[in-house]
Amino acid sequence: MTIEVTAELRDRIRSAFPALAGDTVFLENAGGSQVPAAVADRVRDYMVSSYVQLGAGYELSQRATDLVDEAHAFVKLLFNGSDGDAILGPSTSALLQMLSNSYSKVLSPGDEVVVAEIGHEANIGPWKGLADSGIEIRWWEMDPSDFSSPLGALEGVLSDRTALVAFPHVSNLLGEILDVPAITGLAHRAGARVVVDGVAFAPHRVMDVAAWGVDYYAYSTYKVYGPHMAAMWASRDALAELQGPNHFFIPDDELPYKFELGGVSHEGCAGILGLRDYLELLAGVGEPGALDRSGVEHAFDVMTSCELPLQARLVEYLRSRPDVRIIGPAHGGPSRVGTVSFVHDTKSSREITEVVDGSGIAVRHGHMYAYHLCEALGMDPEDGVVRVSLVHYNTPDEIERLIGVFDRALG
Numbered sequence: 529m530t531i532e533v534t535a536e537l538r539d540r541i542r543s544a545f546p547a548l549a550g551d552t553v554f555l556e557n558a559g560g561s562q563v564p565a566a567v568a569d570r571v572r573d574y575m576v577s578s579y580v581q582l583g584a585g586y587e588l589s590q591r592a593t594d595l596v597d598e599a600h601a602f603v604k605l606l607f608n609g610s611d612g613d614a615i616l617g618p619s620t621s622a623l624l625q626m627l628s629n630s631y632s633k634v635l636s637p638g639d640e641v642v643v644a645e646i647g648h649e650a651n652i653g654p655w656k657g658l659a660d661s662g663i664e665i666r667w668w669e670m671d672p673s674d675f676s677s678p679l680g681a682l683e684g685v686l687s688d689r690t691a692l693v694a695f696p697h698v699s700n701l702l703g704e705i706l707d708v709p710a711i712t713g714l715a716h717r718a719g720a721r722v723v724v725d726g727v728a729f730a731p732h733r734v735m736d737v738a739a740w741g742v743d744y745y746a747y748s749t750y751k752v753y754g755p756h757m758a759a760m761w762a763s764r765d766a767l768a769e770l771q772g773p774n775h776f777f778i779p780d781d782e783l784p785y786k787f788e789l790g791g792v793s794h795e796g797c798a799g800i801l802g803l804r805d806y807l808e809l810l811a812g813v814g815e816p817g818a819l820d821r822s823g824v825e826h827a828f829d830v831m832t833s834c835e836l837p838l839q840a841r842l843v844e845y846l847r848s849r850p851d852v853r854i855i856g857p858a859h860g861g862p863s864r865v866g867t868v869s870f871v872h873d874t875k876s877s878r879e880i881t882e883v884v885d886g887s888g889i890a891v892r893h894g895h896m897y898a899y900h901l902c903e904a905l906g907m908d909p910e911d912g913v914v915r916v917s918l919v920h921y922n923t924p925d926e927i928e929r930l931i932g933v934f935d936r937a938l939g
């Protein structure tokens with residue numbers, strides 16, 4: 529659903545984020561987003577009012593336990609994943625490493641794992657590590673002519689030994705949204721499970737693991753306007769194949785705790801619930817805590833509607849420059865997110881970002897941990913690309929200001 533984006537709506541959004549009142553223009557949001565005041569307030573309130581251990585009989589401990597449970601339930605609602613569990617952890621990298629360690633105990637030598645060349649290292653490295661246990665690693669290669677990851681290329685590396693297919697929903701460098709249901713369908717027909725890295729998707733569009741039919745889906749809460757943590761949804765079927773890493777006396781069916789070694793950040797869970805307050809603001813839900821799935825969808829429709837004109841303008845500008853090559857789809861339409869990378873004919877990515885950084889606008893250059901992708905494109909990964917990553921709280925004025933600075937930086 530497209531929402532009309534008025535100046536009043538943009539003001540309402542920006543005033544929810546205290547950091548946006550400062551001088552920095554935040555266009556490095558794919559690295560990490562800013563948080564609404566509600567997130568920071570909830571972290572503080574929790575720490576000064578109920579910072580105790582979970583599971584004891586006294587009242588404060590009960591309150592803390594309920595809060596951590598509530599955060600898990602809210603994240604499950606975000607995933608639309610009532611048929612599985614939301615496992616929280618310190619980072620997506622840590623959650624996927626934990627998943628890979630769990631699979632290392634059930635896979636056999638000769639089993640195969642497919643990894644995507646366009647992936648972030650967080651969803652490649654842990655699987656490559658399984659080669660030490662005799663697991664074969666197969667690469668799903670991209671087509672460098674258009675940066676796509678063709679389904680035919682995936683089919684070519686699937687076999688009846690494929691146990692897992694690990695891929696990103698969106699590359700955090702390229703920005704195009706992959707067809708998760710189609711990829712999942714292919715993998716499932718080969719008898720494999722899918723592990724989807726949703727980190728670069730989740731800040732921009734609503735997640736829906738039920739509609740996509742995936743087995744595992746992970747994202748970083750600190751890139752979705754929340755505290756520095758991560759979440760991974762896992763289907764009940766998939767988790768039943770594994771034994772979680774938590775202590776031996778914790779029963780296998782105590783989920784998700786069996787997969788949350790040592791527990792999770794309690795104050796982080798409080799912060800995650802601050803995102804619910806913010807989504808309620810976007811969705812116009814009057815009663816605190818009453819956000820339901822349609823409210824989540826509405827809130828993300830608002831975000832998408834705010835972003836699309838910004839990414840269209842940025843891509844239009846970059847396309848107008850003959851000295852620039854967009855690394856990723858050269859369009860600003862809805863099948864991509866506002867994470868836009870490029871290289872220049874003669875200037876290094878470092879030179880360009882130095883000028884932009886000096887003007888108070890935060891962007892980034894480098895390989896963005898998509899190291900294999902940069903190598904496959906024949907780039908020096910250290911210089912990599914210039915990446916601009918916008919989200920819904922950015923404004924048309926900020927994009928115009930960036931374009932003005934690019935005019936200077938690109939020459």
Ligand SMILES: Cc1ncc(COP(=O)(O)O)c(C=O)c1O
Nearest residue numbers: 619620621648650700727728748
């Ligand atoms: C696409 C993608 N996947 C995974 C990660 C790793 O996330 P985390 O920092 O939570 O480990 C990132 C971080 O930038 C990312 O952009």
